[in-house]
Amino acid sequence: MDNFQFYSPTEFVFGMDTEGQCGAYVKKYGGTKVLVHYGSQSAVKSGLLGRVTTSLEQEGIPYVTLGGVQPNPRDTLVYEGIELVRKEGIDFILAVGGGSVIDSAKGIAVGVPYEGDFWDMYSRSVPVKAALPVATVLTIAAAGSEGSSSSVITKEEGMLKRSIGSDLIRPRFSILNPQLTCTLPAYQTACGATDIMAHVFERYFTNTKEVEITDRLCEAVLCTMVKETPRVIADPNNYESRANIMWAGTIAHNNIVGVGRSHDWNSHGLEHELSGLYDVAHGAGLAVMMPAWMDYVYHHDIMRFAQMAVRVFGIPMNFENPEDTALKGIKAFRKFLVEIGMPINFEQLGAKKEDIPVLVEKLGIGEGTRGGFVTLDKAAVTKIYEIAADATL
């Protein structure tokens, strides 16, 4: 096990009707004027935004709202938010929505105290040194941003996706009410589930030896997703399944399942170019890229893939031929994705095989490599995109 630091100070408030507590929690964490940041009008129409602002009013906390966050949240709205927060003297940012809204809120939070262009931090030319406090009322189980130290923003010019990571942007509190996810369409639910599983797989495929505890914790989240996801696809109002998935989504990405070991993150990296270029859902892109990446790398550690097959997908171990078990595990993952309505190749996703050179170019790998479970060069990432393009069950 590698040395590590783990810090997850977010206070999670989980369960039915918990959004009514957000005013009290803003007060607890010192907010005196709030930016309520949200996405589409559905947050307004559903009555959620009204319940949130009523809760703030009950505590006498003034607020300003800023909606319009799109999936793959854009730099343009972050600039607008930074300006608004500065003008209004706001000291607390409350994201009401899914990962895109939260990531946008985190972008505003680091941008306000920074004198230059906030994109400097996302392009990694300067580190994050300060941030306004952020909190969340989560509406989609997927990105894990409600408990994570990261934020991904898309620069509209060129559709470049870039990220930051800092403990300063871990939410002060996150309100997780599974009821709010019951109205999500099946496709978005499945995209979220795929994202959650991908967050775990990126940590599961490690070159660090002897990490039984985090292996087992990863498998705990994966087994839960394998059990619960088809249940919510079949019955969207199943509160218990929604609850299990929502908490699994937080645990999948606050890094409790990833400490003390090397990670991969190449499926995410390769997917970011897909959803950047085509503006497809991140989870759907991962459904295409993650198994393709597995196909390409599994030779590197056949026993680890066999372990996944046995412990996560319940495939019997083939002791004479572990590779057979490993391959059956990857196949089981693709079957699971198809079962929950996810695409598994470019055509189903709405991507084009002839764009692969563009994707590789945008990835910016050049003559270099990307580290991870297996180090990838330009030829390798091209091959993974090619596998993804043509994949079938």
Next chain:
Amino acid sequence: MDNFQFYSPTEFVFGMDTEGQCGAYVKKYGGTKVLVHYGSQSAVKSGLLGRVTTSLEQEGIPYVTLGGVQPNPRDTLVYEGIELVRKEGIDFILAVGGGSVIDSAKGIAVGVPYEGDFWDMYSRSVPVKAALPVATVLTIAAAGSEGSSSSVITKEEGMLKRSIGSDLIRPRFSILNPQLTCTLPAYQTACGATDIMAHVFERYFTNTKEVEITDRLCEAVLCTMVKETPRVIADPNNYESRANIMWAGTIAHNNIVGVGRSHDWNSHGLEHELSGLYDVAHGAGLAVMMPAWMDYVYHHDIMRFAQMAVRVFGIPMNFENPEDTALKGIKAFRKFLVEIGMPINFEQLGAKKEDIPVLVEKLGIGEGTRGGFVTLDKAAVTKIYEIAADATL
């Protein structure tokens, strides 16, 4: 799943040689004068205390030391610590040791700002409202106090064990260096492992339905302990096993494996009277009490015990007779305990069957009941002590 709040703000610094960072972390968390609280002279002889104080000196942080914490830490030393901290104007308490030292430090931390007798809080006549910041350098993987909100202190007069629980006593940071646990005798290592597993079992045996994610997380910790404990007993210097156990011990008790569900805690409650009366190791007492409690309650939910048997101990499911599987699971747990050198009955522990009425009396159950997985009355706890007294493999 039940509604819950989860808050684990402790910063964990894990790995080899990490104790050298404690000065920097005290500074980060605002300590200006430190009480270094420890147990036996072994912390001095091993050089650990010297490394800790050197680290404080390097940051220019003054400190006062207070050693002498015993297993089942006593109120008498807590009183002494409170007086010392007040006299010296100390504002930060650093526990260097295992659960007893940390619990004693937490007792001092809540006692200093409280005007009355600190025992009022442990006897639950007043709530905890303030506490000095506490941090830890952990030397024993067992109690989980390094990440928990609880503290157990024994009142010397009458050897009464009582506890408090408050987010205010969650450590600011905890330094976890598995190397420090390599010198632990096998018996103490096994006691710690038993305590860790008991912390999970108390949460695992729940009446809350549909808690797959926390069930799986519980099983993750238990499987890790089943694998790693015999390895460290056989090879005390196995760093990797020590590391897995140490982190498992923290996760077992910061409540990440216990949210959203009812708990039991009767094995702990019944054990506290044993270790109170005989001053035996808490983990050894649990090794006797926990399986006895299982024997008494398993009828209440045979399938849950079968699940434990299958998922934790790898017993094949007997679909024609799930009770057989459940019983084989309890037997496997006792066999595991014997294998790691733990007692499983009163004689092996050094307790006396004829004292059962005394134990029941001290438990203070009277004509009432204790809630949990199964509600227990006086006859029930008497029976559990009787099963524990006579248990064999």
